[in-house]
Amino acid sequence: MRKMIKPALLLLVAVLLAMTAACGKSSKSDKLTTVKFSEVIRSIFYAPHYVAMSQGFFKEQGLNVDMNTAQGSDKGAAALIAGTADISMVGPETAIYIYNQKGGKTLKVFHQLTAVDGSFLLSREQIDNFQWKDLEGKTVIGWRPGSSPQMVLNSTLTQEQVAGAKVVTNIASTAMAGAFTSGQGDYIQVFEPVASTLVQEGKAYYAASLGEAFGPYPETSYVATSDYIKAHPDIITKFTAAVTEGAKWLGTASDEQIVAALKPFFDGTSDELILQSVNRYKAQGTWPTDPELTQAQFDVLQNVLVENGVLKAEDKIAKMEDVVDMSFVQKLGKAK
Known part of the structure; x- marks a missing residue:
């Protein structure tokens, strides 16, 4: 009798151990790091970001993006300084403004999302x-x-x-x-x-x-505080990879796939208008294949700021690296 029971017990124990291991593995893989994210406004101009969310590119990188809409780059920058946002999608000029205020915190651009005004x-x-x-x-x-x-x-x-x-x-x-x-x-x-x-x-x-x-103008960037980037380089790396994947996906996806991906973020907007908006932005080269903010683009940005009277010529940032960190984008390019 004992010999008959023992194999059955061993089988039961083995099954239980396998189930426990599987549950532990699933729990570990499903654990995501939450990133508090602030977008400047809600617009199809930022389609690669919404694609990265809806297609699971952020989740594949182990990130959960908790998104809110700031309604202005000034508010998005303020959220970073206050710590209510980890990463903001704003105009890169905000990093220049904050740097010139000589406060306790500085911002850095780490990914260039758009290449023209939208x-x-x-x-x-x-x-x-x-x-x-x-x-x-x-x-x-x-x-x-x-x-x-x-x-x-x-x-x-x-x-x-x-x-x-x-x-x-x-x-x-x-x-x-x-x-x-x-x-x-x-x-x-x-x-x-x-x-x-x-x-x-x-x-x-x-x-x-x-x-x-x-013409060419670096209108929208992903920005974080210098302290956050230094403390969480892994998150910045993963975030950059996810958004870049979103932009690539837009270039190859079918019309039906694009509409389905963006629809949850534009409730009440018809499929026709969503697709028309995407195609209009594609036609003007909105989303660069290489999301690196170049020195030439940075020079255009500062010249526009001076021309509009929001930056004095003598306050131009001499070293772009003081407010820009393209190392994550560059590493991503080398890894291809």
């Missing part, structure tokens, strides 16, 4: 063959002073020698479309999918792309 100029009345001179004597609902879209528009007006255009900069980003549809302004500067939505609803007409008009 806003579009819409008109109230349909204009055939729009010219920038058409803005003379007109009112444009624009972005807050010192923000990237506001500075790019202002620099474009200077570049195109447009005089007499009135740009309204005191309307909150979330209220701009409503202000325009209620009758304010002759033109409005908005991102996707708001631009395509207004056009589809017959409330505005497409006039121009600021990205195409102004």
Whole structure:
């Protein structure tokens, strides 16, 4: 009798041990590191990030991204300084502003997400063959002073020698479309999918792309405090890899896959408008295949800041490395 029971007990113990080991392995692999993340606004302009979330690229790297929307680069930078965000998606100029304040903390750009401005100029009345001179004597609902879209528009007006255009900069980003549809302004500067939505609803007409008009400009970056980057290089490495994978995926995915990936982040936006927005951004080279902020791009950025009066020429950052750390992007490129 004892000989019959013993094999059965051994089998039971073996099964229990295997189950315990499997559970332990699953628990370990499912353990994710939470990253407090702040995005500047919600826009398809940042599609690679949403793709990295919906397609599980962050989770594959062992990260759980806890995302909130700051509604402004200034607020995203403030969240980093206050410690309520670990990583922010903001304009790289915020790192320059904080550095020049000579405070206790500095910010560093570690990944360049976009290569041009992502806003579009819409008109109230349909204009055939729009010219920038058409803005003379007109009112444009624009972005807050010192923000990237506001500075790019202002620099474009200077570049195109447009005089007499009135740009309204005191309307909150979330209220701009409503202000325009209620009758304010002759033109409005908005991102996707708001631009395509207004056009589809017959409330505005497409006039121009600021990205195409102004040219290369490092508008949106991933930024963290120098202290966070130094303390968590593994997280920065994994975060960079996930977002880069998101950008690559957008270049090869089908229309149906792209819509499905972005839909959860743009509730109420039709499949048609999501795809149209993505294709419009693709056409103007929004998402670089190499997410490295170069010295040339950094020089363009600082020149725009000086031109717009938010940075004194003598306060330009002499060494880009003081506010930029591209080592994670560079290592990722070498690992390919």
